[in-house]
Amino acid sequence: xxxxxxxxxxxxxxxxxxxxxxxxxxxxxxxxxxxxxxxxxxxxxxxxxxxxxxxxxxxxxxxxxxxxxxxxxxxxxxxxxxxxxxxxxxxxxxxxxxxxxxxxxxxxxxxxxxxxxxxxxxxxxxxxxxxxxxxxxxxxxxxxxxxxxxxxxxxxxxxxxxxxxxxxxxxxxxxxxxxxxxxx
Numbered sequence: 037x038x039x040x041x042x043x044x045x046x047x048x049x050x051x052x053x054x055x056x057x058x059x060x061x062x063x064x065x066x067x068x069x070x071x072x073x074x075x076x077x078x079x080x081x082x083x084x085x086x087x088x089x090x091x092x093x094x095x096x097x098x099x100x101x102x103x104x105x106x107x108x109x110x111x112x113x114x115x116x117x118x119x120x121x122x123x124x125x126x127x128x129x130x131x132x133x134x135x136x137x138x139x140x141x142x143x144x145x146x147x148x149x150x151x152x153x154x155x156x157x158x159x160x161x162x163x164x165x166x167x168x169x170x171x172x173x174x175x176x177x178x179x180x181x182x183x184x185x186x187x188x189x190x191x192x193x194x195x196x197x198x199x200x201x202x203x204x205x206x207x208x209x210x211x212x213x214x215x216x217x218x219x220x
Contacts, residue, residue, distance in 0.1 A: 055076065058111045122173060142193055149171070
């Protein structure tokens with residue numbers, strides 16, 4: 037989807053001084069603590085063509101007009117494994133974090149299994165074969181993975197399907213006990 041000046045203006049109007057500007061490339065990272073201290077609470081990441089974020093013409097490109105926009109090309113990396121296999125997902129996450137986790141960017145760790153069309157159809161006709169079952173297969177691995185990823189790659193954003201109380205407690209504790217390590 038194309039990002040318009042009108043829609044970005046509405047975002048700016050709605051969130052105003054809560055919008056967090058991305059750090060310049062090749063600079064220190066912005067920590068979660070710095071965001072909290074400054075009152076910044078909203079990050080807007082936009083997936084667009086890189087030319088949207090440059091000012092090569094006489095007029096200023098959209099990114100120049102709205103400095104609070106985070107480019108998914110440079111500031112937010114969110115690789116998707118597109119798999120139903122737990123082992124493949126772990127390998128994919130390890131590989132992408134070791135290769136693409138830039139120190140001054142957000143990295144979304146998508147710990148989700150993606151159903152195939154056949155899984156969806158089977159779930160309709162032969163319950164209970166559904167997303168919850170896929171999450172039940174994956175979620176017991178996540179505490180170990182998250183601790184490992186936090187130590188090795190400075191885990192900062194995780195996506196999880198069907199949070200359980202134990203996963204919620206784990207994520208809260210990771211944030212509370214390692215505030216200095218949580219970077220975005």
